[in-house]
Amino acid sequence: MGLLQELRYYLKGQSTSIPRYVVEQTLMTLLGGLPSLVGIGLRGIAYKAILKAQGVPLIEHNVRLLSPANIRLGEKVYIDAGCYLNALPGGISIGAGTSLMHGTIFHVFNYRDLPHAGITVGKNCFFGEYTCIRGQGGVKIGDGVYTGTQVQIAAVNHVFADPNQFIKDQGITADGITIEDDVWLGSGVTIVDGVTIGKGTIVGAGAVVSKNIPPYSIAVGVPARVIGDRRDPEAVKRFSNAQVFFGELEELRK
Numbered sequence: 001m002g003l004l005q006e007l008r009y010y011l012k013g014q015s016t017s018i019p020r021y022v023v024e025q026t027l028m029t030l031l032g033g034l035p036s037l038v039g040i041g042l043r044g045i046a047y048k049a050i051l052k053a054q055g056v057p058l059i060e061h062n063v064r065l066l067s068p069a070n071i072r073l074g075e076k077v078y079i080d081a082g083c084y085l086n087a088l089p090g091g092i093s094i095g096a097g098t099s100l101m102h103g104t105i106f107h108v109f110n111y112r113d114l115p116h117a118g119i120t121v122g123k124n125c126f127f128g129e130y131t132c133i134r135g136q137g138g139v140k141i142g143d144g145v146y147t148g149t150q151v152q153i154a155a156v157n158h159v160f161a162d163p164n165q166f167i168k169d170q171g172i173t174a175d176g177i178t179i180e181d182d183v184w185l186g187s188g189v190t191i192v193d194g195v196t197i198g199k200g201t202i203v204g205a206g207a208v209v210s211k212n213i214p215p216y217s218i219a220v221g222v223p224a225r226v227i228g229d230r231r232d233p234e235a236v237k238r239f240s241n242a243q244v245f246f247g248e249l250e251e252l253r254k
């Protein structure tokens with residue numbers, strides 16, 4: 001690759017056009033590092049010029065946005081410091097009231113013109129610190145989905161059919177991942193491509209989900225196995241005597 005070609009390749013991975021790249025990088029350079037409410041306020045106004053947001057987006061300092069023209073944010077979306085959103089065509093859509101905590105990565109990673117690439121997240125979801133979503137095959141997440149820290153959702157697999165060729169040169173498959181409403185994924189869960197997790201499901205910390213999980217399941221382990229059903233009174237009877245916490249901050253968020 002010649003230098004010019006390399007430059008074109010690089011810029012295509014950064015933005016949807018060169019004029020947009022200039023505006024985006026200028027705004028992010030001037031405002032991206034400003035901490036505190038002042039920074040959040042200025043970005044909330046200025047970044048509306050480079051992404052699609054309803055209301056004022058709440059974006060902390062040092063958030064990296066690539067191809068922000070393909071990012072849609074609902075009302076009161078909160079993006080914590082150090083998050084990285086790469087919306088190379090296919091796009092990222094985040095529903096109202098959803099929070100991305102520190103270091104969360106949403107990366108569509110569509111360098112190969114995959115038809116279903118993209119990441120769509122519903123309303124009032126919460127992504128724990130350092131959660132990472134790769135959206136090549138399309139990732140669809142419903143409303144009220146909560147993740148612990150460092151959850152991996154990877155809608156892609158490498159082809160390894162030919163043992164005499166480097167895996168990296170054999171292409172990828174990408175079928176997509178669906179996570180329905182009201183799912184809680186414990187810390188360190190990994191979800192591989194092609195999986196659907198049914199509504200109301202709980203996946204225990206550290207599980208690797210390689211097959212579909214039916215609605216309202218409790219699933220744990222590697223590979224994840226269903227060990228209970230939330231609709232079974234026996235499976236949840238311990239909560240009848242448990243001390244349950246909500247607190248003032250939770251009330252304020254409502």
Ligand SMILES: CC(C)(COP(=O)(O)OP(=O)(O)OC[C@H]1O[C@@H](n2cnc3c(N)ncnc32)[C@H](O)[C@@H]1OP(=O)(O)O)[C@@H](O)C(=O)NCCC(=O)NCCS
Pocket residue numbers: 128147148149185186187188202203204205206207218219220221227228235
């Ligand atoms: C799955 C979980 C919700 C508990 O579900 P539960 O229905 O109450 O399960 P129990 O505690 O009754 O355990 C049932 C069995 O599953 C096992 N188990 C529980 N959690 C497990 C996990 N994460 N991985 C593997 N096995 C697990 C238990 O050891 C027990 O095994 P046994 O029957 O051989 O004794 C909980 O263990 C968990 O993983 N929570 C996630 C915590 C987290 O990540 N928090 C971050 C904040 S969002």
